[in-house]
Amino acid sequence: MTVTIEATAFAADRVKVKRRRRRIRGSSIAILVFLTMCAAFVSVPLYVVIVTSFKTMDQIAQGQIFSLPTEWTLEPWRYAWSQTCAGMTCKGVSAGFWTSLKILFPSLLLSIGVSSVTGYALALWKINWAGTFLFILFLCAFVPFQIIMIPLVVLVSSLGIFGTVWAVALVHAILSMPLLTLIFRNFYKDIPDEIIKAAIMDCGSFWKIFLEIILPMSANIMIVVLILMITSVWNDYLIGLTFGGVGTQPMTVILANTVITSFGEVRYNVNMAAALLTAIPPLVVYFGLGKFFVEGITAGAIKG
Amino acid sequence: MPDVEFRNIVKRFGSLTVLEKLNLKIADGEFLVLLGPSGCGKTTLLNMLAGLQETSDGTIAIGNRDVTDLDPKDRGLAMVFQSYALYPTKTVKGNLLFGLSAQKLDKAEMQRRVEWASKLLQIDALLDRKPAQLSGGQRQRVAIGRALVKNVDVFLFDEPLSNLDAKLRTEMRLEIKRLHNELKKTIVFVTHDQIEAMTMATRIAVMNSGVIQQIGTPDEIYERPKNLFVASFIGSPAMNMVPATVVANGGTCVARHEPSGVPLHLSRYQFEHQPKTGQNVIAGMRPEHFSVGEMPEEACGAYFELPVRYTEKTGSDVTAFLESGGGLIAVRFDSKHYHVPAAGERLRVSYPADKFDLFDPKTEVRI
Numbered sequence: 001m002t003v004t005i006e007a008t009a010f011a012a013d014r015v016k017v018k019r020r021r022r023r024i025r026g027s028s029i030a031i032l033v034f035l036t037m038c039a040a041f042v043s044v045p046l047y048v049v050i051v052t053s054f055k056t057m058d059q060i061a062q063g064q065i066f067s068l069p070t071e072w073t074l075e076p077w078r079y080a081w082s083q084t085c086a087g088m089t090c091k092g093v094s095a096g097f098w099t100s101l102k103i104l105f106p107s108l109l110l111s112i113g114v115s116s117v118t119g120y121a122l123a124l125w126k127i128n129w130a131g132t133f134l135f136i137l138f139l140c141a142f143v144p145f146q147i148i149m150i151p152l153v154v155l156v157s158s159l160g161i162f163g164t165v166w167a168v169a170l171v172h173a174i175l176s177m178p179l180l181t182l183i184f185r186n187f188y189k190d191i192p193d194e195i196i197k198a199a200i201m202d203c204g205s206f207w208k209i210f211l212e213i214i215l216p217m218s219a220n221i222m223i224v225v226l227i228l229m230i231t232s233v234w235n236d237y238l239i240g241l242t243f244g245g246v247g248t249q250p251m252t253v254i255l256a257n258t259v260i261t262s263f264g265e266v267r268y269n270v271n272m273a274a275a276l277l278t279a280i281p282p283l284v285v286y287f288g289l290g291k292f293f294v295e296g297i298t299a300g301a302i303k304g
Numbered sequence: 305m306p307d308v309e310f311r312n313i314v315k316r317f318g319s320l321t322v323l324e325k326l327n328l329k330i331a332d333g334e335f336l337v338l339l340g341p342s343g344c345g346k347t348t349l350l351n352m353l354a355g356l357q358e359t360s361d362g363t364i365a366i367g368n369r370d371v372t373d374l375d376p377k378d379r380g381l382a383m384v385f386q387s388y389a390l391y392p393t394k395t396v397k398g399n400l401l402f403g404l405s406a407q408k409l410d411k412a413e414m415q416r417r418v419e420w421a422s423k424l425l426q427i428d429a430l431l432d433r434k435p436a437q438l439s440g441g442q443r444q445r446v447a448i449g450r451a452l453v454k455n456v457d458v459f460l461f462d463e464p465l466s467n468l469d470a471k472l473r474t475e476m477r478l479e480i481k482r483l484h485n486e487l488k489k490t491i492v493f494v495t496h497d498q499i500e501a502m503t504m505a506t507r508i509a510v511m512n513s514g515v516i517q518q519i520g521t522p523d524e525i526y527e528r529p530k531n532l533f534v535a536s537f538i539g540s541p542a543m544n545m546v547p548a549t550v551v552a553n554g555g556t557c558v559a560r561h562e563p564s565g566v567p568l569h570l571s572r573y574q575f576e577h578q579p580k581t582g583q584n585v586i587a588g589m590r591p592e593h594f595s596v597g598e599m600p601e602e603a604c605g606a607y608f609e610l611p612v613r614y615t616e617k618t619g620s621d622v623t624a625f626l627e628s629g630g631g632l633i634a635v636r637f638d639s640k641h642y643h644v645p646a647a648g649e650r651l652r653v654s655y656p657a658d659k660f661d662l663f664d665p666k667t668e669v670r671i
Contacts, residue, residue: 204376
């Protein structure tokens with residue numbers, strides 16, 4: 001009999017422990033409040049931007065920035081896309097959209113292409129002075145752009161491409177290479193040694209091993225780097241402003257010019273819509289690419 | 305078909321010398337096992353043969369080609385790695401085909417070789433799977449297949465079985481032995497597992513701290529170990545090493561077991577150098593050669609009656625550890641023929657006269 005009683009007491013104890021765990025504690029309330037504040041800090045202005053972009057100017061003139069549009073309109077979006085003025089040209093932010101794309105793709109190709117191969121070589125092949133090279137790359141990754149901006153302008157104009165989309169793309173690619181190379185190198189460093197040894201014995205070709213073995217294993221890091229690069233290239237303002245000429249300015253520069261235009265009536269709804277149009281592509285990339293993360297790149301290759 | 309030769313190989317990592325003037329010749333068609341504890345330089349030696357590590361000095365020849373400075377892919381070798389090292393994004397077939405990419409072959413020949421290797425290793429049903437969808441044993445087969453398709457003369461195995469479980473290991477051991485018998489290729493196999501070495505090798509090279517201690521057939525290594533290291537490394541449980549003194553030299557050579565004073569009759573022992581009277585020796589006695597009870601006098605080399613400290617039973621075998629002076633003497637016997645002795649019980653055991661191994665305690669070399 002005593003045994004049963006003890007067992008019941010024990011069971012009751014276990015139930016108690018479980019319940020205690022579910023109770024909300026002071027610290028978790030603090031965390032909740034903090035996180036809510038963080039979320040509000042970003043989402044309240046975002047809410048205002050979104051609702052304003054759908055309002056008519058008449059409603060905006062009444063104030064009440066938190067109210068929903070009484071009359072939903074897409075007119076500001078259409079106007080922002082194709083008609084709003086940036087400085088002297090009035091073609092909307094769409095011109096900047098296409099320029100941004102023209103900057104984005106070459107810079108992605110160049111930076112990812114060069115840095116992934118460099119990272120692969122540094123991580124998996126025996127290279128003289130690899131350590132020194134890595135250290136210099138590491139230093140370069142921390143040099144602020146502003147410090148080297150003027151020499152870069154001189155350099156790029158001596159190449160004869162200053163003021164074109166190529167200049168902006170090239171500068172983006174070069175500036176991102178140190179960081180990307182370090183990222184790729186650290187990723188490839190984790191590929192088991194014996195796989196590359198086997199590949200060297202099987203084939204021995206630097207490029208063939210990279211294209212057939214290493215690149216297919218790089219899906220995860222490619223997605224990380226793509227998100228990183230697309231966001232930074234798209235959202236950049238300073239490089240586009242400095243190296244882009246008239247008609248080759250990226251979307252962010254056009255947006256800024258639209259918003260700071262100082263003549264006539266300030267069309268808040270159009271400005272908000274233009275800002276949102278500019279912000280959409282990186283968001284799409286974020287949500288679109290995130291689901292392609294694959295787990296366990298070396299699954300099955302080696303003893304798990 | 306080629307043999308493999310290492311001449312005066314030196315390997316240094318910075319100021320640390322791992323291998324010093326190592327010479328080794330592997331005959332054509334031989335199954336040579338490099339056996340030794342971790343860090344003895346056996347994998348370094350294999351990697352240098354494969355071309356994955358550079359030699360600091362010396363030459364490596366395959367056949368009559370000096371391959372010391374050749375790229376790994378040009379050496380005509382295939383290697384199987386411990387961790388399988390399959391290409392995770394390629395199918396089994398893709399893995400096998402990539403093994404052929406250094407050789408310029410036409411499609412039909414590549415196809416023919418893949419079919420041949422996959423049939424031989426019974427992986428032909430798995431050709432379209434990815435490595436992640438295979439079991440450990442299947443992965444190891446694919447790794448071996450990737451080496452086989454190359455149709456080279458020398459195969460290198462770097463501890464290929466140590467990641468497998470005990471049952472699979474036994475299976476793969478037989479499988480590799482079968483492949484060697486069928487294909488008659490030269491195999492260099494690195495392992496620290498003496499069972500693998502004893503069962504598969506035609507010759508074993510026992511290595512320790514960068515030096516080949518002994519090279520010979522498994523029987524030679526087991527029956528006539530050249531020095532204390534080889535004697536203690538081969539055999540499980542390890543050989544008993546007891547100190548003894550030679551007391552009579554001449555017609556009947558006798559040594560006295562130091563702690564107990566038991567005489568060891570050495571008249572049947574084949575000396576390499578005749579010992580002097582009064583010389584200290586180390587007498588090696590393998591646990592499995594002991595028998596419980598007494599022996600006919602002419603066969604008996606030593607007779608002990610000692611208390612049991614503890615026993616270990618492994619299925620059919622019993623290993624009893626007997627207390628002798630400060631040390632223990634391990635004795636292994638079949639449990640069918642004798643009951644498992646209790647701790648403290650006095651056990652009478654005898655050791656055959658023709659099974660001693662004697663070593664010089666200073667030079668550690670066989671006497």
